[in-house]
Amino acid sequence: MALVTGANRGIGFEIARQLAESGVRVLLTGRDRAAAAAAATALRSGGLDVEAGVLDVTDPDSVSAATADVASRYGRLDILVNNAGIRTEEYGRHPSEQPLRRWRETFETNLFGVVAVTTAFLPLLRRSAAGRIVNVSSLLASLTMHSDPDSYTYDPMFKSLPAYSASKSAVNSWTVHLAYELRGTPIKVNAVHPGYTRTDLNDGAGAQDASDGARTSVRMALLGDDGPSGSYVHMGEVLPW
Numbered sequence: 001m002a003l004v005t006g007a008n009r010g011i012g013f014e015i016a017r018q019l020a021e022s023g024v025r026v027l028l029t030g031r032d033r034a035a036a037a038a039a040a041t042a043l044r045s046g047g048l049d050v051e052a053g054v055l056d057v058t059d060p061d062s063v064s065a066a067t068a069d070v071a072s073r074y075g076r077l078d079i080l081v082n083n084a085g086i087r088t089e090e091y092g093r094h095p096s097e098q099p100l101r102r103w104r105e106t107f108e109t110n111l112f113g114v115v116a117v118t119t120a121f122l123p124l125l126r127r128s129a130a131g132r133i134v135n136v137s138s139l140l141a142s143l144t145m146h147s148d149p150d151s152y153t154y155d156p157m158f159k160s161l162p163a164y165s166a167s168k169s170a171v172n173s174w175t176v177h178l179a180y181e182l183r184g185t186p187i188k189v190n191a192v193h194p195g196y197t198r199t200d201l202n203d204g205a206g207a208q209d210a211s212d213g214a215r216t217s218v219r220m221a222l223l224g225d226d227g228p229s230g231s232y233v234h235m236g237e238v239l240p241w
Helices: 012-019 033-044 060-073 100-125 162-181 215-221
Strands: 002-003 024-029 050-053 079-082 132-136 186-191 232-236
Touching: 002 012, 012 024, 012 033, 012 050, 012 215, 024 033, 033 050, 033 215, 050 132, 060 100, 079 100, 079 215, 100 132, 100 162, 132 162, 132 215, 162 186, 186 215, 215 232
Parallel strands: 002 024, 002 079, 024 050, 079 132, 132 186, 186 232
Antiparallel strands: none
16 A cells, blocks of 8 residues: 655656556545545546545544544554645745745645654554655755755756755755664655656646656665665665765
């Protein structure tokens, strides 16, 4: 059983699709009940084992309700993909010009939501024979790449997203810390860069479509027992922190 957050569209929707195509039962979640239900219906129409669920990662009551629902219906969780994320900053501003409220909004979803959902579902992941946690990060999380003039992140457009970038750097740090806690258990936790993907978050910009953007997350969700934990990867390539 897999749960994907922010899965009613974009990369999350494709992660849900590809996991289901691999034979995994998927709980597709989103903040909006109708949108999640419509997305799940679309995938079920293709014969895929997908159900809809409501999960607002910023709402403690919603997180608790979703956890209780999965516990009562399935008794465990095998895969958690923390995909839900936002980008509220305006392109083109200097980093110092981005309002503090944008930082708070961004961290509430991109970091605190990831931590809240993960800690809530961790007892159910411990019941799995091989639990997998995938945290969808970004190349913008990499301080090394941000400092490299030859990287595409070294650009005024991406430098105008300090809150988004910092929130994903924090997700990477959370990944490393949780992987350390879970060392010696069957659970593996990794951060992934999906690639520069055409989604609403990017205002439609990007070098690949959402189906390609989902592939690294799916690969890490289906990771074998000999796979890594505490890594930061894109399509099998380890990325610099």
